[in-house]
Amino acid sequence: MTFSIRPLASGAIGLAVLGFVACSYNEAGPPELHASVKSAGPRPAPREPEPVALAAAPRQGAPSRYADNYQQQIADHAARMLEEGRHTFRFDTFGSEDFWGGQLRLHEALAGEKLGGVGSGVSPKAALEAGLKVDADAIPPDLAGKIKAGQVNLDDPATTAELLKLNAVVGVTGFFNERGQLRSMGIQCALCHSTVDDSFMPGIGKRLDGWANRDLNVGAIVAMAPNLKPLVDLLGVDEPTVKTVLNSWGPGRYDAELNMDGKGVRPDGKTAATLMPSAFGLAGVNNHTWTGGWGTVTYWNAYVANTQMHGKGTFIDERLSDAARYPVAAKAGYGQKRDEVDLITAKLAALQFYQLAMPTPKAPEGSYDTVMASRGEALFNGTAKCAQCHVPPLFTEPGSNLHKASDIGIDDFQANRGPAKMYVTTPLRALFDAQKLHRHGFYHDGRFATLEEIIDHYNQHFRLQLSDEQKRDLLEYLKSI
Ligand code: HEC
Ligand code: HEC
Numbered sequence: 001m002t003f004s005i006r007p008l009a010s011g012a013i014g015l016a017v018l019g020f021v022a023c024s025y026n027e028a029g030p031p032e033l034h035a036s037v038k039s040a041g042p043r044p045a046p047r048e049p050e051p052v053a054l055a056a057a058p059r060q061g062a063p064s065r066y067a068d069n070y071q072q073q074i075a076d077h078a079a080r081m082l083e084e085g086r087h088t089f090r091f092d093t094f095g096s097e098d099f100w101g102g103q104l105r106l107h108e109a110l111a112g113e114k115l116g117g118v119g120s121g122v123s124p125k126a127a128l129e130a131g132l133k134v135d136a137d138a139i140p141p142d143l144a145g146k147i148k149a150g151q152v153n154l155d156d157p158a159t160t161a162e163l164l165k166l167n168a169v170v171g172v173t174g175f176f177n178e179r180g181q182l183r184s185m186g187i188q189c190a191l192c193h194s195t196v197d198d199s200f201m202p203g204i205g206k207r208l209d210g211w212a213n214r215d216l217n218v219g220a221i222v223a224m225a226p227n228l229k230p231l232v233d234l235l236g237v238d239e240p241t242v243k244t245v246l247n248s249w250g251p252g253r254y255d256a257e258l259n260m261d262g263k264g265v266r267p268d269g270k271t272a273a274t275l276m277p278s279a280f281g282l283a284g285v286n287n288h289t290w291t292g293g294w295g296t297v298t299y300w301n302a303y304v305a306n307t308q309m310h311g312k313g314t315f316i317d318e319r320l321s322d323a324a325r326y327p328v329a330a331k332a333g334y335g336q337k338r339d340e341v342d343l344i345t346a347k348l349a350a351l352q353f354y355q356l357a358m359p360t361p362k363a364p365e366g367s368y369d370t371v372m373a374s375r376g377e378a379l380f381n382g383t384a385k386c387a388q389c390h391v392p393p394l395f396t397e398p399g400s401n402l403h404k405a406s407d408i409g410i411d412d413f414q415a416n417r418g419p420a421k422m423y424v425t426t427p428l429r430a431l432f433d434a435q436k437l438h439r440h441g442f443y444h445d446g447r448f449a450t451l452e453e454i455i456d457h458y459n460q461h462f463r464l465q466l467s468d469e470q471k472r473d474l475l476e477y478l479k480s481i
Contacts, residue, residue, distance in 0.1 A: 015240065015351075016248045019050075024433070030227035032444045032456075049065050050429075052461060053321055057158060058236055059401070066253050069458075075233050078205075078353075080350075081349065081353040081378050082350075082351045082353065082354055082357055083466070084347070084350035084354075085243075085350035085351050085352070085353045085354025085355070086209065086354050088189075088347045088350060088351045088354070089188070089189045089190060089193075089194075089209060089351060089354055089355070090170075090188060090189075090190045090207070090209065091167070091173065091188060091190075091196070092188060092189075092343075093173050093186025093187060093188060093227075093311065093345060094186075094305045094309060094311025094312060094343045094344050094347075095186070095311050095312035095341070095343045096186040096187055096310050096311045096312075097175055097184040097185060097186030098310075098312070099182025099230070099309075099310035100184075100185050100186055100187055100225075100310070101175065101183070101185045101186065102184060103227065104222070104225035104227055104228065104230060104231075105118075105225060105226045105227045106221075106222070106224065106225040106226075106361075107174065107175075107183070107184055107185040108226050108264055109121075109122065109224040109225060109226055109468070110122045110127075110157070110160060110161075110164075110174075110185065111157060111160075111161060111181070111182045111184065112157040114157070114158075115157060115158060115161060115182065116181050116182075117182070117294060119224075119226075120157070121157025121160070122157055122160055122224075123154060123155045123156055123159065123160060124154040124155075124156075124159050124160050124163060125154045125155055127160055127169070127205035128202070128204075130216070130217050130220060130221055131213060131215035131216030131217050131251055131252075131253070132170070132171075132172065132203070132216065132221075133169075133170040133171075133194070133196045133203055133204070133205075133213065133215075134168050134169060134170065134196065134200075134203060134204040134205075134385075135167075135168050135169075135196065135203050135204075135206075135207050136196070136199065136200040136205050136206060137169050137206060137207070138167055138168035138430075139163075139165050139166060139168055139200075139204075139349050140166070144200070147200075147201075148277070153318070161174065161182050164176075164185070165343050170188055170190050170191065170194050170195075170196065170207060170213075171188045171189070171190040171191025171192070171194060171213075172185060172186075172187055172188070172191060173185060173186050173187075173188065178416075187309055188309075189220075189279070189301075189304070189305075189309075189351075190209065191213070191216070192208070192212070192213055192216060192218065192254060192276045193209070193210055193211070193212060193213070193276065193278065193279040194207055194208060194210065194211060194213060195211045195212070195213045195215070195436065196208060197213075203215075204278060204445065209279075209280075209354075209358060210278055210279040210280035210355065210358040211278055211280065211361070211436070211437060212252070212275070212276040212277055212278040212279075212437060213252070213276065214251065214252030214275065214276065214436065214437060214438075214439055214440055214445060215251055215252065216251060216252065216276070217251045218249065218253075218254050219245075219246035219247055219248065219249030219250070219253070219254070219273070220246070220247055220249075222246050223242075223243050223246040223247050228242050228243070234259055234328060234331075235259065235262055235264075235282060235328060236259070236328070236331075237262075238457075239261075240312045240349070241264075241360050242378060244264075245258070245264035245265070248264070248265070248271040248273070249271055249273040250271070250273075250440075252275055252276060252440045252446075253271065253273035253274060253275055253430070253440070253446075254273055254274070254275065254276050254437070255271070255272055255273040255274065255276070255300065255347060256304065256308055257272075257417045257418075258272065258273075258290070258328075258468045259307065259308075259328050259329065259332070259334075260307075260320060260326045260328055260329040260334070260417075261325065261326050261327065261328065261329075261417055262327055262328040263417065266413050267282070267413060270445075272413070272414070272417075273445075274290050274414060274444045274445055275290075275366060275440055275444060275445065275446050277289070277290070277426075278429060278430065278437060279355050279358060280355075280358035280360055280361070280429065280430075281358065281359065281360030281427060281429040281430070282355060282356060282358075283356040283357075284298055284394050284398070285394060285396055285401070286396075286397070286398075286399065286400065286401050287400075287401050287402055287420075287424045288300050288424065289418070289424065290418075290423065290424060290426075291414055291415050291417060291418030291420070291421075291422065291423060291424065291444070292402035292419075292420040292422040292423065292424045293402070293418050293419035293420025293421070293422065294418060294419060294420055296352075297355055297356065298348050298349075298351075298352040299317075301348055301352060301355075302315050302344060302345070302348055303315065303317070305344045306337050306344060307329070307332075307334050307337070311343060311344050312340075312341050312342065312343045312344070313337070313339055313342045313343055313344030313345055313377075314337065314340040314342050314344070314345050315334065315337040315410035316335070316336055316337070317334070317335055318335050318336075319335070319419050320334045320335035321335030322334070333342060357395075357457050359447055360429040360430055361430045361433070362428075363430075363431075363432040363479060363480050363481070364432070367432050367479060368432065368476045368477075368479040368480045369476045370480075372472060372473045372476035372477075373473070373476040373479070373480045374471035374477075375473040375477075375479025376474040376475065376476050376480075377477045377480075378465070379470055379473060379474050379477070380392075380477050380478075382456070383464065383466070383470070384462075384464055384466060385464065386458070386473055386474075389401075389403065389425045390427075390428055394427055394479065395426075395427045395428035395429070396424070396425040396426065396427040396428075397425055401424055401425045401427075402420055402422035402423070402424060402425075403422055403423050403424075403425060404421075404422060404423075405422075405423060408423065408461065409457065409460075410423075410443070410447070414444050423444070426443075428478070428481045429481070430481075431451060431479060432479045432480070432481075433476045433480050434450075442454055451478050452471070452475060455471050455474055455475060455478075456471075459471070
């Protein structure tokens with residue numbers, strides 16, 4: 001392909017190609033330039049380039065039919081994608097209410113007998129204890145005032161229903177009938193991948209999209225459902241076993257492969273569930289999730305929306321038709337899931353865009369010792385060999401970021417559940433936040449309770465022979481990431 005470049009009257013488009021022009025213009029000279037000569041010979045000293053435009057401009061001074069306004073189109077598109085993606089991430093149930101409400105009847109357990117459901121219902125207090133979060137911005141000021149003044153009964157499941165009506169429960173949408181009764185419920189990405197800043201009170205505050213909700217006990221919540229038969233049938237085990245597995249997860253954990261391979265327990269008897277990761281800081285990262293080989297962010301979004309949230313859509317991955325590795329998925333037909341309506345596929349682009357836009361939260365000033373951290377940084381990139389895999393600033397490998405379990409000195413149970421039988425080099429993010437994000441520890445299953453334990457593990461595994469002082473410096477650097 002050849003495209004010619006000629007002087008331009010209007011500045012904006014000229015700027016867009018400036019990078020290209022700045023080096024190639026001088027070599028070939030105006031006004032015509034072929035892309036093929038771009039890299040010929042040693043470069044003369046750069047001089048001020050003159051603004052130029054793509055050949056699409058029909059004549060000098062007239063706007064190009066193709067390029068005109070394209071920068072603006074990109075900017076508008078980005079803003080729209082961000083907005084749409086945020087909306088999907090926070091509010092879209094993808095039709096999952098047919099499963100959580102329609103089949104499991106989980107909303108009946110939330111409402112309780114008095115409100116037409118079953119059991120005692122879930123009060124706001126109990127919901128907050130189970131790790132559900134409330135979006136303070138969705139609470140009208142008068143109600144907020146009453147809650148602050150202690151005039152709202154937080155022990156009454158009716159209040160939970162009111163909060164659902166206000167769309168204030170993060171990641172859960174309630175559906176109500178004309179009489180105002182809760183008749184169904186669906187879930188969103190935000191359920192597991194958002195928390196709040198607790199600015200109103202613990203569990204109630206401004207949304208923090210992308211921050212893993214490591215307080216949330218999904219298993220215990222699902223186990224409350226009056227009808228677990230769909231899960232019993234899917235997993236092919238009895239109801240007590242389903243309940244035991246769900247209740248074994250605990251807060252901050254979920255098992256996104258259970259309904260693929262049917263493995264609820266590890267060989268050591270502990271739960272097979274993993275920590276819920278954060279969804280921020282993933283731009284530029286190749287393989288996703290704890291175990292490698294599933295795919296990119298958008299692969300995983302389609303996987304989760306279709307097979308975990310039980311939304312309605314289309315999902316295709318022949319690997320899941322392998323009955324030897326993924327017997328549950330093969331039986332359920334997850335390898336070729338084509339629902340009558342598709343409420344997912346059209347939302348994937350913006351959803352991915354929004355996630356990639358989420359930055360890693362920065363360590364608060366004063367939360368680490370800067371002098372020690374700068375010595376620690378040198379260790380991280382040198383003696384301690386961390387940057388061999390955690391390459392800054394992505395803190396994972398640009399390129400293939402997968403490792404055998406033996407590379408990092410741990411067992412391969414979880415790795416073997418993923419298609420690649422590997423672990424992903426976790427892109428290190430927001431390691432300072434020991435209270436919220438890392439309260440259940442580090443690595444896919446939280447096996448290392450603290451960063452100190454991780455450093456000791458690597459010190460031993462890689463025979464680094466770090467001194468106590470070096471370990472302390474490295475720790476301060478990790479806290480700064
Ligand atoms: C019920 C809880 C839950 C819900 C709902 C959920 N996820 Fe996840 N998500 C997880 C868990 C657990 C993992 C880790 C899975 C693994 O590695 O096996 C994960 C992994 C991810 C990852 C990879 C993170 C990383 O560090 O590589 C992304 C991105 C993600 N989820 C986005 C989403 C989006 C978008 C949605 C909505 C379509 C969603 N999730 C819904 C629990 C959930
Ligand atoms: C051979 C590649 C490799 C090297 C070298 C390496 N890591 Fe890792 N790191 C990994 C992998 C893979 C994981 C994910 C393990 C898992 O999820 O179970 C990980 C996970 C971590 C985590 C947990 C992050 C989280 O959010 O749970 C931390 C912290 C970490 N590494 C720090 C370090 C430090 C510090 C060093 C140097 C002393 C280091 N790593 C060296 C591959 C490596």
